[in-house]
Amino acid sequence: PPTPTITVSPTPTPTLAPKPVVSATFGDWTLSLLIILISAVAVYWLGVLIASVRWGLRWGLLAVFGGFVAYNYLALKLPGSQGWLESYGTVGVLAVTFLGVLAGLLAGWLWHWLSNRYQKTSAPRKTSNARGL
Numbered sequence: 001p002p003t004p005t006i007t008v009s010p011t012p013t014p015t016l017a018p019k020p021v022v023s024a025t026f027g028d029w030t031l032s033l034l035i036i037l038i039s040a041v042a043v044y045w046l047g048v049l050i051a052s053v054r055w056g057l058r059w060g061l062l063a064v065f066g067g068f069v070a071y072n073y074l075a076l077k078l079p080g081s082q083g084w085l086e087s088y089g090t091v092g093v094l095a096v097t098f099l100g101v102l103a104g105l106l107a108g109w110l111w112h113w114l115s116n117r118y119q120k121t122s123a124p125r126k127t128s129n130a131r132g133l
Helices: 026-050 053-075 081-121
Strands: none
16 A cells, blocks of 8 residues: 655745835925924024024024934935834934924024123224324
8 A cells, every 4th residue: 555655845934024114204394394493483582582683593594404404314314314213203303303403503502602702702902093093
């Protein structure tokens, strides 16, 4: 009589699907733009109250610049941004954008502080005409 033989067939190994690349969406951009603009108006208003219209405008523009730089860092997928986007998603984009706004405000405040410090330490010069008057 025929003897049964066992044939071993290899078990297929499941292949892992590649992770989809996460990137900033149009909604992320819209919310980031809203955060940047609202923050810029608030920073401008704060600057006018604390210093002057000129410094308020400077601080507001630096806040806009910082927010856009931070958002673009993520949107352009520069080093480290992919992991951040995968981990935190839209909330992460908004947080990084707001941190950029704060960095711009800090740069403006530092500029104001250094400007005031320089003005206080430099003595006013006497100007004279050609006759020494």
